[in-house]
Amino acid sequence: MLPEIVKWDNNNLFILDQRKIPMEISYLKCSNYQEVASAIEKMAIRGAPAIGIAAAYGVALASLQGRDSSKKALERLSRTRPTAVNLFWALDRMEKVLDHSEEMCLFRDLLAEADHIYKEDIEINMAIGQHGATLVQGRSLIMTHCNAGALATGGYGTALGVIRKLQEDHGNVKVYACETRPVLQGSRLTSWELQQDGIDVTVICDNMAALVMKLNYVEAVIVGADRVASNGDVANKVGTYGLAVLASFHKIPFLVASPISTFDMTLETGRDIPIEERDGNEIRIIGHNRVIPDLIRVYNPAFDVTPAHLISAIITEKGCIFKPDSGKISTFLKSLKKE
């Protein structure tokens, strides 16, 4: 049984510290929204849906100090990380509750909404898993990047949700997890999650992906997403774009598993997605081990954008969008509104 990504206890938010997994399982106690914001910035919690959930609880936590504090929390939390749109989507939901809730019910309503965002995300991921497993059936050799798993979401995972369902339905799934430098979400989180669930997983360095594809060890690449533009371009953990190019070269389907909350219809293309650049010491220092001195310059973009034409399908909780483009995405989302 995997640990919960966040726990609410006695008016504190406890955040599973993912920087220490798998060598240590521990929670970070957050007593105010500032500590929640800091935990998101430092990537103690990460993954697009997970940071939305943590931020939602941060707003609820702030309301213990009153409505104004919650308003400040909305502003502070929105400045933690720029790329994943789920953060802003979750804060928008919290803001609506904040604006419409009466003073005496404010904390109760905000906490209920955060709980709702959390629980709803698990159901969404199980639906993504179902659609994805149907799409991928007949293939059992899967490559994934970063961690789009239970730890990146409310639970079950997006890309790893598809892998979990595939394993439940057909068994014999074999996963190659790219280690995902610099923060190593693939080697530390994905491998641990899958291994805990009894799924066959092998970690490789990111630069081995091309060789592993050439050796025919991969029948599908499945990744998550931090933001999907209206034309189907996808921002995700840096390295995703390279994998999409390599998958295309090796004629391997490249699949993005992503809830509808990750779509940002205000952006025409992926060029408009803000890409976070993080501290170079993430590259220079690994754990407590300094690899290179400060005077060596590094470039540390946290995300890249994969153009829609390299994506075979986007798997959502409401079904798949094949060879995504503006027209197909618009039609797909309109059909949902009619439901």
Next chain:
Amino acid sequence: MLPEIVKWDNNNLFILDQRKIPMEISYLKCSNYQEVASAIEKMAIRGAPAIGIAAAYGVALASLQGRDSSKKALERLSRTRPTAVNLFWALDRMEKVLDHSEEMCLFRDLLAEADHIYKEDIEINMAIGQHGATLVQGRSLIMTHCNAGALATGGYGTALGVIRKLQEDHGNVKVYACETRPVLQGSRLTSWELQQDGIDVTVICDNMAALVMKLNYVEAVIVGADRVASNGDVANKVGTYGLAVLASFHKIPFLVASPISTFDMTLETGRDIPIEERDGNEIRIIGHNRVIPDLIRVYNPAFDVTPAHLISAIITEKGCIFKPDSGKISTFLKSLKKE
């Protein structure tokens, strides 16, 4: 001034311990061939030409215990690392001296041959640098992988030799060095070498290469080689093949800088090149920092093979072979014999 990769002093071989660079500059004292073999296996010294040089000195060192010891050294050193052909090429040269030298001149002759292999390699690299810089002129944004530099060779470097000459001739060279997991030769060695020589260098994680190419930060990719098959397929540090695919996708020239001693005309294609698989703990443990537990399975191939059709040119000390194939390589090598 960069430190020498090996120093002969008072009948001991001192090997620059590249595992500790750049945080510490220290030499490993080898008093016998077994210690030289171990240093090569543990990658205290690495790089195709450099391990050939170290092995040559290992044979000379062994001859202090007589001819039989040198014969055993040839056998032991040939089992250190399988992929780089320069090792076997250097040992073949030492074996010829061993077979033809008289007993009382044996040590002197073997040491002279090792010195010759060492010094000759620097001249070869300067010639490679000249041919490469002529080829690449007009381009100043270069990406490289691993370390094909002074530290990987007798001095000056192959791929980094081209970069050095380009900088000497035209200035303004800007290098992106892929960090090269798991052993981090790019972030630790290449960045340090270039920074010491005043060349602008930025380290990126391997999975950022595609993004950096897409951003138009790269006008040529230049790498070294561990073995070139007779059809032009190239074995080099794992990750090279992926970079070649990415360069092709982004229409960026992909260049291999390699001395003629790296060609193995006994092999028809790259499929015949033995690929070393190394200990998984190279991935699991970084420095003294354990990232993932032993129970997580890893795959750790040290090299991959780039097919000739992805290579724009191979730069040798005698000139360039454009769009290499069996015919062109055979013609090129025959023309040299006529010289």
